[in-house]
Amino acid sequence: MSATTQPRAAQRSSRTAVRSAQTREHNLALVLRLVHAGGPTSRATIARGTGLTRPAVSDLVAELIDRGHLVETGMEEQNRPGKPGVLVDVNRSGRAVVALDLTAYESLRAAVLDLDGTVVVRLDRPLEQSEAGVDPQVVVDLALEAVAASPAPVLGVGVGSPGIVTSAGVITMAPNLGWTEVHLGAELALATGLPVEVCNDADAAVRAEYALGAGADDLLLIRIGRGLGAGLVVGGQPVRGAHGAAGEIGHVTVGTDGGRLCRCGRRGCLETWVSAPSLETALANPTEGGREAAVTEAGERLGIALAPIVAALDLGEVVIDGPEHLVIDELLLATERAVHDRILSRLPLDLTVRRSVQPGDIVLRGAAALVLGSQLGLV
Amino acid sequence: MSATTQPRAAQRSSRTAVRSAQTREHNLALVLRLVHAGGPTSRATIARGTGLTRPAVSDLVAELIDRGHLVETGMEEQNRPGKPGVLVDVNRSGRAVVALDLTAYESLRAAVLDLDGTVVVRLDRPLEQSEAGVDPQVVVDLALEAVAASPAPVLGVGVGSPGIVTSAGVITMAPNLGWTEVHLGAELALATGLPVEVCNDADAAVRAEYALGAGADDLLLIRIGRGLGAGLVVGGQPVRGAHGAAGEIGHVTVGTDGGRLCRCGRRGCLETWVSAPSLETALANPTEGGREAAVTEAGERLGIALAPIVAALDLGEVVIDGPEHLVIDELLLATERAVHDRILSRLPLDLTVRRSVQPGDIVLRGAAALVLGSQLGLV
DNA sequence: CATGTTTGTTAGTAAACACTACTAACAAAC
DNA sequence: GTTTGTTAGTAGTGTTTACTAACAAACATG
Numbered sequence: 001m002s003a004t005t006q007p008r009a010a011q012r013s014s015r016t017a018v019r020s021a022q023t024r025e026h027n028l029a030l031v032l033r034l035v036h037a038g039g040p041t042s043r044a045t046i047a048r049g050t051g052l053t054r055p056a057v058s059d060l061v062a063e064l065i066d067r068g069h070l071v072e073t074g075m076e077e078q079n080r081p082g083k084p085g086v087l088v089d090v091n092r093s094g095r096a097v098v099a100l101d102l103t104a105y106e107s108l109r110a111a112v113l114d115l116d117g118t119v120v121v122r123l124d125r126p127l128e129q130s131e132a133g134v135d136p137q138v139v140v141d142l143a144l145e146a147v148a149a150s151p152a153p154v155l156g157v158g159v160g161s162p163g164i165v166t167s168a169g170v171i172t173m174a175p176n177l178g179w180t181e182v183h184l185g186a187e188l189a190l191a192t193g194l195p196v197e198v199c200n201d202a203d204a205a206v207r208a209e210y211a212l213g214a215g216a217d218d219l220l221l222i223r224i225g226r227g228l229g230a231g232l233v234v235g236g237q238p239v240r241g242a243h244g245a246a247g248e249i250g251h252v253t254v255g256t257d258g259g260r261l262c263r264c265g266r267r268g269c270l271e272t273w274v275s276a277p278s279l280e281t282a283l284a285n286p287t288e289g290g291r292e293a294a295v296t297e298a299g300e301r302l303g304i305a306l307a308p309i310v311a312a313l314d315l316g317e318v319v320i321d322g323p324e325h326l327v328i329d330e331l332l333l334a335t336e337r338a339v340h341d342r343i344l345s346r347l348p349l350d351l352t353v354r355r356s357v358q359p360g361d362i363v364l365r366g367a368a369a370l371v372l373g374s375q376l377g378l379v
Numbered sequence: 380m381s382a383t384t385q386p387r388a389a390q391r392s393s394r395t396a397v398r399s400a401q402t403r404e405h406n407l408a409l410v411l412r413l414v415h416a417g418g419p420t421s422r423a424t425i426a427r428g429t430g431l432t433r434p435a436v437s438d439l440v441a442e443l444i445d446r447g448h449l450v451e452t453g454m455e456e457q458n459r460p461g462k463p464g465v466l467v468d469v470n471r472s473g474r475a476v477v478a479l480d481l482t483a484y485e486s487l488r489a490a491v492l493d494l495d496g497t498v499v500v501r502l503d504r505p506l507e508q509s510e511a512g513v514d515p516q517v518v519v520d521l522a523l524e525a526v527a528a529s530p531a532p533v534l535g536v537g538v539g540s541p542g543i544v545t546s547a548g549v550i551t552m553a554p555n556l557g558w559t560e561v562h563l564g565a566e567l568a569l570a571t572g573l574p575v576e577v578c579n580d581a582d583a584a585v586r587a588e589y590a591l592g593a594g595a596d597d598l599l600l601i602r603i604g605r606g607l608g609a610g611l612v613v614g615g616q617p618v619r620g621a622h623g624a625a626g627e628i629g630h631v632t633v634g635t636d637g638g639r640l641c642r643c644g645r646r647g648c649l650e651t652w653v654s655a656p657s658l659e660t661a662l663a664n665p666t667e668g669g670r671e672a673a674v675t676e677a678g679e680r681l682g683i684a685l686a687p688i689v690a691a692l693d694l695g696e697v698v699i700d701g702p703e704h705l706v707i708d709e710l711l712l713a714t715e716r717a718v719h720d721r722i723l724s725r726l727p728l729d730l731t732v733r734r735s736v737q738p739g740d741i742v743l744r745g746a747a748a749l750v751l752g753s754q755l756g757l758v
Numbered sequence: 759c760a761t762g763t764t765t766g767t768t769a770g771t772a773a774a775c776a777c778t779a780c781t782a783a784c785a786a787a788c
Numbered sequence: 789g790t791t792t793g794t795t796a797g798t799a800g801t802g803t804t805t806a807c808t809a810a811c812a813a814a815c816a817t818g
Contacts, residue, residue: 019773020772020773020774020775021773021774023773023774023775024773024774024775027774027775052775052776053775053776053777055775055776055777056774056775056776059774059775078784079785080784080785081783081784081785081786082783082784082785083782083783083784084783084784
């Protein structure tokens with residue numbers, strides 16, 4: 001804490017110098033974020049919300065209108081004295097984003113989304129089950145098709161891919177697609193001429209939950225699919241990790257009592273309890289405890305693995321995303337209870353485990369949110 | 380986006396606008412950081428390092444010299460053509476920081492440190508073992524004494540305290556000190572008239588390791604004392620958590636095979652294996668495996684607890700701090716091996732577990748680093 | 759000694775936002 | 789219907805910031 005009013009040093013500890021143009025971009029993004037989050041707003045309200053003066057806001061809004069990101073939508077209607085303000089809103093349907101979800105097994109999914117993250121157009125490209133690997137060109141073609149199908153100018157292309165993805169848009173390894181070292185970001189950028197963002201599917205999902213959903217500033221999202229992955233937001237920032245492999249907790253050993261053999265060759269991996277195939281099996285072969293008992297054990301194991309993470313980061317919220325018939329209440333409750341039983345919690349509401357919102361489109365929405373963040377400074 | 384999520388989003392995006400004065404502070408801090416890290420530097424070199432122009436740097440340096448944070452130390456001596464530059468350096472001994480370490484049991488520790496984080500003056504205030512609690516006034520008096528003993532003007536006071544500390548400098552709960560809801564930050568600020576920073580001891584320690592040591596951008600520091608605490612830096616940012624309790628992993632249940640009864644009333648807490656008292660006991664009563672076997676088991680348990688954290692955050696480095704006779708190689712190795720055995724690592728050097736540097740003064744140095752960060756933008 | 763190089767400063771310019779003052783528009787009170 | 793007070797938005801001016809251009813000083817090298 002600082003009790004005196006001495007000038008605090010800059011909070012932004014970036015390594016680069018600040019120029020006036022960057023200041024401008026920062027404040028433009030600030031205004032856009034405020035309007036995006038708050039809906040139609042008058043310039044005066046923006047001024048109060050940002051701390052900028054009304055003339056400064058007028059100037060910024062004028063530039064954003066000029067760029068096509070904001071539009072005037074009407075007048076305030078109110079019963080207070082004074083001139084009613086002119087409402088400006090994000091040009092929600094005037095720009096679009098193309099998003100790709102490469103995680104589904106039966107098809108490649110693409111979509112055009114508006115600036116709210118709502119899907120406007122859907123495209124699917126079924127995949128041959130026998131295919132050894134997916135030709136990256138098919139992905140590029142699908143992206144081009146989506147761009148062509150967009151009803152509005154496209155701001156950029158976002159991709160949520162399985163596997164390990166570098167910050168430069170290179171997919172280092174994606175066994176499900178049969179890819180190693182695929183420069184998808186560069187290929188897409190070349191083909192479409194648009195800004196491209198590529199990230200891991202779990203990172204995209206947590207981004208969607210954080211930016212477009214109701215996510216808190218510290219958030220862990222568990223993604224249950226063929227395997228298990230996680231995406232993390234800490235202090236409002238997505239976590240990448242020292243080797244870009246943050247969230248890879250599917251093969252963490254859980255407990256000290258062995259477990260089934262995992263496809264990775266070891267025993268007791270989290271995936272052997274918590275993954276779509278494992279949960280399907282558990283539900284198909286109910287033990288003596290009934291249909292839910294098997295799922296309860298999975299939740300318990302998940303809680304055991306999560307407890308140290310929750311305690312270390314002091315997470316307030318864990319979100320689980322996956323097939324709706326598998327992410328059932330019993331799983332959520334068992335997970336929450338197991339975490340609570342294994343950490344020293346002062347309050348009963350320290351942690352909530354909940355389902356993701358719009359699980360079907362979460363990767364598409366997250367990939368779109370990524371583009372909105374990089375292109376407009378939204379988030 | 381549903382309407383119900385808008386208030387939260389608006390709250391999150393209420394980052395402050397950038398004014399010219401803040402730009403100035405940012406660039407001043409940038410220059411200071413560069414010199415602090417690189418030693419005596421000429422203005423032209425600073426210009427190249429920051430990307431700012433030479434006139435801008437001259438102006439910034441002039442202001443920093445005016446404030447007393449930089450000094451000219453001499454001329455470059457070199458054998459290249461051109462005018463030799465005038466070297467400027469951080470006024471390393473011209474300003475000081477007062478730091479307090481409240482974690483020791485036998486005494487309160489205070490120190491005056493220079494801008495490099497080197498201890499210049501030490502003060503100890505022995506505590507009565509029988510004391511029920513520590514009078515905050517004693518801490519305030521010690522701080523005043525340290526300020527008076529400083530050979531240079533004091534920039535601020537940093538405090539590393541056990542227990543839960545809010546960002547406003549309130550110590551919510553510190554059983555070891557007998558404190559609940561102690562507004563130490565405000566009291567110190569009032570008494571000294573200086574900026575005050577208060578934080579948890581583990582947070583201070585990780586700050587020291589990150590800022591003044593050789594810490595990476597993602598860092599977990601385990602602090603072994605009467606109990607066990609941790610401090611976290613993720614993406615270069617210290618982690619506070621949803622309730623300000625990040626790093627409280629001492630009472631995480633480890634494994635699924637029970638364990639000794641913990642003072643918190645449950646079984647299998649990490650502290651029952653890894654804490655100063657537990658390790659002392661283990662070393663005093665060697666099992667059949669010998670003196671090291673008991674410590675090895677502690678390291679193994681620590682690794683079991685850390686594995687999910689390391690995997691989720693993709694940490695490259697874990698640092699262990701504690702009494703030197705307890706943090707022995709066997710503990711480090713056992714921890715590292717246990718983590719490796721329980722996560723899917725692609726490379727053998729994915730994670731290194733090492734000892735902290737200067738373990739004795741780590742909290743003092745971290746508390747000082749906090750002040751340097753808030754007051755000068757260093758770090 | 760002339761030449762080229764590098765440093766640091768001065769003078770002027772451009773960009774961004776703050777401040778003040780003004781007009782426009784509206785509600786409430788008379 | 790008129791007055792009063794309040795709010796929104798816009799000009800114009802001033803301050804702060806950093807950049808560009810130009811220059812003198814100091815040095816190595818030929």
